[in-house]
Amino acid sequence: xxxxxxxxxxxxxxxxxxxxxxxxxxxxxxxxxxxxxxxxxxxxxxxxxxxxxxxxxxxxxxxxxxxxxxxxxxxxxxxxxxxxxxxxxxxxxxxxxxxxxxxxxxxxxxxxxxxxxxxxxxxxxxxxxxxxxxxxxxxxxxxxxxxxxxxxxxxxxxxxxxxxxxxxxxxxxxxxxxxxxxxxxxxxxxxxxxxxxxxxxxxxxxxxxxxxxxxxxxxxxxxxxxxxxxxxxxxxxxxxxxxxxxxxxxxxxxxxxxxxxxxxxxxxxxxxxxxxxxxxxxxxxxxxxxxxxxxxxxxxxxxxxxxxxxxxxxxxxxxxxxxxxxxxxxxxxxxxxxxxxxxxxxxxxxxxxxxxxxxxxxxxxxxxxxxxxxxxxxxxxxxxxxxxxxxxxxxxxxxxxxxxxxxxxxxxxxxxxxxxx
Amino acid sequence: xxxxxxxxxxxxxxxxxxxxxxxxxxxxxxxxxxxxxxxxxxxxxxxxxxxxxxxxxxxxxxxxxxxxxxxxxxxxxxxxxxxxxxxxxxxxxxxxxxxxxxxxxxxxxxxxxxxxxxxxxxxxxxxxxxxxxxxxxxxxxxxxxxxxxxxxxxxxxxxxxxxxxxxxxxxxxxxxxxxxxxxxxxxxxxxxxxxxxxxxxxxxxxxxxxxxxxxxxxxxxxxxxxxxxxxxxxxxxxxxxxxxxxxxxxxxxxxxxxxxxxxxxxxxxxxxxxxxxxxxxxxxxxxxxxxxxxxxxxxxxxxxxxxxxxxxxxxxxxxxxxxxxxxxxxxxxxxxxxxxxxxxxxxxxxxxxxxxxxxxxxxxxxxxxxxxxxxxxxxxxxxxxxxxxxxxxxxxxxxxxxxxxxxxxxxxxxxxxxx
Numbered sequence: 001x002x003x004x005x006x007x008x009x010x011x012x013x014x015x016x017x018x019x020x021x022x023x024x025x026x027x028x029x030x031x032x033x034x035x036x037x038x039x040x041x042x043x044x045x046x047x048x049x050x051x052x053x054x055x056x057x058x059x060x061x062x063x064x065x066x067x068x069x070x071x072x073x074x075x076x077x078x079x080x081x082x083x084x085x086x087x088x089x090x091x092x093x094x095x096x097x098x099x100x101x102x103x104x105x106x107x108x109x110x111x112x113x114x115x116x117x118x119x120x121x122x123x124x125x126x127x128x129x130x131x132x133x134x135x136x137x138x139x140x141x142x143x144x145x146x147x148x149x150x151x152x153x154x155x156x157x158x159x160x161x162x163x164x165x166x167x168x169x170x171x172x173x174x175x176x177x178x179x180x181x182x183x184x185x186x187x188x189x190x191x192x193x194x195x196x197x198x199x200x201x202x203x204x205x206x207x208x209x210x211x212x213x214x215x216x217x218x219x220x221x222x223x224x225x226x227x228x229x230x231x232x233x234x235x236x237x238x239x240x241x242x243x244x245x246x247x248x249x250x251x252x253x254x255x256x257x258x259x260x261x262x263x264x265x266x267x268x269x270x271x272x273x274x275x276x277x278x279x280x281x282x283x284x285x286x287x288x289x290x291x292x293x294x295x296x297x298x299x300x301x302x303x304x305x306x307x308x309x310x311x312x313x314x315x316x317x318x319x320x321x322x323x324x325x326x327x328x329x330x331x332x333x334x335x336x337x338x339x340x341x342x343x344x345x346x347x348x349x350x351x352x353x354x355x356x357x358x359x360x361x362x363x364x365x366x367x368x369x370x371x372x373x374x375x376x377x378x379x380x381x382x383x384x385x386x387x388x389x390x391x392x393x394x395x396x397x398x399x400x401x402x403x404x405x406x407x408x409x410x411x412x413x414x415x416x417x418x419x420x421x
Numbered sequence: 422x423x424x425x426x427x428x429x430x431x432x433x434x435x436x437x438x439x440x441x442x443x444x445x446x447x448x449x450x451x452x453x454x455x456x457x458x459x460x461x462x463x464x465x466x467x468x469x470x471x472x473x474x475x476x477x478x479x480x481x482x483x484x485x486x487x488x489x490x491x492x493x494x495x496x497x498x499x500x501x502x503x504x505x506x507x508x509x510x511x512x513x514x515x516x517x518x519x520x521x522x523x524x525x526x527x528x529x530x531x532x533x534x535x536x537x538x539x540x541x542x543x544x545x546x547x548x549x550x551x552x553x554x555x556x557x558x559x560x561x562x563x564x565x566x567x568x569x570x571x572x573x574x575x576x577x578x579x580x581x582x583x584x585x586x587x588x589x590x591x592x593x594x595x596x597x598x599x600x601x602x603x604x605x606x607x608x609x610x611x612x613x614x615x616x617x618x619x620x621x622x623x624x625x626x627x628x629x630x631x632x633x634x635x636x637x638x639x640x641x642x643x644x645x646x647x648x649x650x651x652x653x654x655x656x657x658x659x660x661x662x663x664x665x666x667x668x669x670x671x672x673x674x675x676x677x678x679x680x681x682x683x684x685x686x687x688x689x690x691x692x693x694x695x696x697x698x699x700x701x702x703x704x705x706x707x708x709x710x711x712x713x714x715x716x717x718x719x720x721x722x723x724x725x726x727x728x729x730x731x732x733x734x735x736x737x738x739x740x741x742x743x744x745x746x747x748x749x750x751x752x753x754x755x756x757x758x759x760x761x762x763x764x765x766x767x768x769x770x771x772x773x774x775x776x777x778x779x780x781x782x783x784x785x786x787x788x789x790x791x792x793x794x795x796x797x798x799x800x801x802x803x804x805x806x807x808x809x810x811x812x813x814x815x816x817x818x819x820x821x822x823x824x825x826x827x828x829x830x831x832x833x834x835x836x837x838x839x840x
Binding site: 142 | 498499500507508512513515516645649
């Protein structure tokens, strides 16, 4: 059991270049880097890289007995510090990997640049343990780094203390590592990022450089990646999908709504589209391939094939049973469509009516009047006019024989109208 | 019901790709012919006739080399130049670099607004009307507009530079002599003339400016150019640089054929040059020249504050971007607004020493440029950043020689200013 006591904050910029004494009290060198070993502990400092006259040496955090603004004192002889040959495998170097780099602030949902890192000090047994407390992204860190070594420390600290802090707690920091091998070693996963709303993930991803975007999309869960991808600017969608290998791209595209998937694939080069289609499961591939055959600026080009259609004589209970097994995106589902034996559209039942009705009620008695639909070849203007006039949430699309071929949802119409604003 | 035939889609995507990519390089290179540029080129022609035309070919090559590096870095890394400097060289260096850029660019913004004032005075519009109106237009263009439409406006404005070519044609120059002067290297003895050397430095200095590299790289990133689509971007840069220096060539030729030939060799501003052209080359040449100056000044006055705000905010880690709301990117919009307001405001100040400020801004410009070039060369040769897109040896030699010559010229330029 050690005596745990948290002391004042210490900044990375103050630590870098600080003198290091060994157990004899002689000054042996200066701190060059501060390293974390995320596989063992994602918060505690594992070691310091010390630049000495005989080359760089690795000083384990456990052998540091005293640490403050004046520097470090080790409990061991300098000769006992192993030489550091530059292999940083599995190490997160705070100066190199964090300072001045971009990180994702998961809590604030944006991309920010690191100005400094603040540590918490703990006294554990006979040594000092440093914990990463928060990342400084504000004026404090900026001014400290700008004036360090130019203004006396006391004056600088007094000045910095007056500035409002802008920091991100370490647990809300999401690191972006573009090298897949290193990412695994450093245990960087985007778990917290994945919990954000897809639209927020999309906004964050748009702020990043292409390699970083790719890194994020490689590690996100397929379902989350698909939802986020659908929200990203179409031009970026294309470059992201092109940067992924076709198997991974197919996994993500499979999870997207068929209409969004078709829109995306239509913008890709032909070979890429085919590679991705080849990798997809047959059912999804067929749906998307069918949608790909339509002109983009018609009703058919905007529709999704994720809908539920039942015969008119089905009951509410049967309908709810079908809903339970519905595989598409439930959020965009607001009506059930009624089709006869020839697949012709004969009615629309809003989900709300279904919920309010008794289980044995026939769907045909719950239809909305009038029966609205548009032809697959209808243009965007006609479609949005129908949505406006009848305050629609969904609109079925039929072919020339009146057969149901797909559904347009209001969110697509809104995106369309916004794009024209 | 089928999508368009394959060949049409293919053809359409290729054309769209080219149109989508053409822009940043073309715009950047053209903004280079701003009020300061036109003044320098006019003076070069008026003072030394055709004898400075030889500078155009080496200057164009240097411009292409430097701008190609900037756009390549943008396409490969997807990051702006100030982002990269920050990530690779740390906060302090970035801060001083941004301070330098801010000072230089502010001086240039002042020069652009005085260009607007002078050019519209030639059409009888007093500066107290023209400058505030243009400042408001420039401000609204970005704050209330969308980046895409703004860029289209700039792209169209680029073509107004054809007016200088027309002005050059109307001046009836001695084509053979001009062509010969362009390809013949200068006699070494001409460099003994201090004013001549000074003007060579001026031409080079005005053609390759530090802020352009930051602006170009950011626009390439903003445009979403990637390694794959980069080939078209390179073409964009090359075309832009050649067109720019073609315009510069015509400005020199127009002034050489009229002002130099008729002994009208001492002009102070580009507006002086337009005024002096009138009796010599006719009313049309005068109108084209004056309108060209107005367009160039307005164009640069729109881009410079924007580019400055982008560069500084990127480097120091403030949020930036014209697609963000005022509240989301306060530092960005404030910087942009203050640059325009103070730039335009000082132009209206009755006794403001415009000429001195312009010269001072060029001193800072010259002092910052070598640093920018060295940083660019260090960055573009980092394999961990650029992968296999680092400079080839030949390109490296050309670029280092360019940087070296520019540093020597800048040092010489500073020397002449202080002696």
